[in-house]
Amino acid sequence: MEAKDSKVPIYIAILVAVILIAAGGYFILGGPSKPTKVAPTSTPAPSTTVTETTTITPTPVNTSVVTAPATIKCELCHTDPQNYPPHVNGGKLCINCHGSQVHNIHIGPGTVGRDCQTCHGFPPTIPTVANGTGPGHYAVCENCHAPPPDSLKPSYGNLIVIHLSRGKYCTNCHGTDIGAIHAAALANLTKK
Numbered sequence: 001m002e003a004k005d006s007k008v009p010i011y012i013a014i015l016v017a018v019i020l021i022a023a024g025g026y027f028i029l030g031g032p033s034k035p036t037k038v039a040p041t042s043t044p045a046p047s048t049t050v051t052e053t054t055t056i057t058p059t060p061v062n063t064s065v066v067t068a069p070a071t072i073k074c075e076l077c078h079t080d081p082q083n084y085p086p087h088v089n090g091g092k093l094c095i096n097c098h099g100s101q102v103h104n105i106h107i108g109p110g111t112v113g114r115d116c117q118t119c120h121g122f123p124p125t126i127p128t129v130a131n132g133t134g135p136g137h138y139a140v141c142e143n144c145h146a147p148p149p150d151s152l153k154p155s156y157g158n159l160i161v162i163h164l165s166r167g168k169y170c171t172n173c174h175g176t177d178i179g180a181i182h183a184a185a186l187a188n189l190t191k192k
């Protein structure tokens with residue numbers, strides 16, 4: 001490849017290698033390939049049987065397959081994901097992904113037991129959905145969800161801080177198909 005920027009071919013080479021390795025790894029893991037576009041996994045919370053203590057416990061070592069697959073660490077290349085604008089401004093997006101399940105989680109016995117006003121204010125309004133493009137923060141959700149056990153302290157809506165501290169990895173949102181995730185970026189790089 002005769003790209004002038006010497007960084008580009010290296011990235012492509014590594015990316016291609018990683019894709020091949022990852023493809024094998026994920027099949028072994030049998031992890032469900034999610035669509036490339038970020039989409040909410042609408043696993044409806046079972047009504048009120050949630051035991052809250054388990055979610056607050058910090059998970060120092062997580063051996064579960066659900067989190068970072070051992071074959072690939074996204075941070076290898078994405079060194080400061082907590083600073084990417086879409087992640088920083090995540091407060092606007094919470095409801096897009098979690099909107100339909102927030103009541104089960106926060107209201108009633110066996111949950112964190114918030115009152116309606118926490119999220120709806122007074123006089124009550126319905127929290128709104130945003131497309132996440134502009135700067136700023138909209139949702140009440142970011143007033144909580146700092147890394148456990150400080151779940152009631154502000155997270156300021158940082159998607160990386162909120163999710164990685166709770167054992168949810170990049171792949172929970174972006175899917176495990178590293179080839180598909182990077183298809184557009186790869187096509188752009190090779191065109192340059």
Ligand code: HEC
Nearest residue numbers: 011014015018072073074076077170171174178181184185
């Ligand atoms: C070998 C290096 C490498 C690894 C490993 C890697 N990426 Fe990337 N990724 C890139 C490059 C290069 C780009 C394009 C430039 C950029 O956006 O930084 C990119 C772009 C992306 C994009 C934007 C795609 C788009 O079309 O806008 C997402 C999302 C992404 N990566 C997610 C991930 C996730 C999730 C993982 C872990 C499963 C991962 N990456 C692992 C190198 C890598």
Ligand code: HEC
Nearest residue numbers: 038041043055090091093094097141145157166168172173
């Ligand atoms: C792009 C979709 C998306 C957005 C935006 C998003 N989340 Fe999530 N979130 C997920 C997924 C996927 C999971 C993992 C769900 C699972 O494992 O069932 C998750 C898990 C969580 C968990 C941990 C659940 C647990 O099991 O401990 C919390 C807390 C959470 N999200 C809060 C938030 C908050 C607050 C915001 C906004 C600042 C937000 N999320 C924005 C997709 C999203």
Ligand code: HEC
Nearest residue numbers: 095099100102103106107114115116117118119120126127
């Ligand atoms: C953790 C935050 C939170 C709490 C606490 C909360 N709500 Fe909501 N509520 C929401 C969000 C977010 C929506 C919008 C859901 C959507 O867009 O899918 C909503 C929507 C609603 C709606 C509109 C209809 C619907 O279901 O979408 C009603 C009515 C409502 N809430 C009533 C209540 C009542 C009554 C309480 C107290 C018992 C309460 N909420 C507590 C976050 C909350």
Ligand code: HEC
Nearest residue numbers: 055094095098102105112118119140141143144145151152
């Ligand atoms: C007053 C603080 C507070 C507010 C406001 C709040 N939450 Fe939570 N939320 C919590 C606590 C506490 C937990 C349970 C411990 C944990 O998971 O961190 C929790 C748990 C969650 C979970 C994970 C539940 C699970 O599966 O274990 C999600 C998802 C979530 N909140 C989303 C939201 C969204 C979306 C909003 C805004 C509509 C919101 N929260 C508003 C305090 C809050």
Ligand code: HEC
Nearest residue numbers: 038074075078081084085086087159160163168169170173
């Ligand atoms: C809670 C869900 C969630 C998690 C966890 C998450 N992301 Fe994202 N990410 C998003 C959303 C939403 C966007 C913006 C929409 C899109 O690009 O699909 C985004 C955008 C990106 C982009 C494009 C950045 C840009 O400026 O356009 C990259 C690269 C990326 N994420 C990489 C990662 C990596 C690496 C991790 C893990 C360290 C990660 N993401 C974890 C939801 C998440």
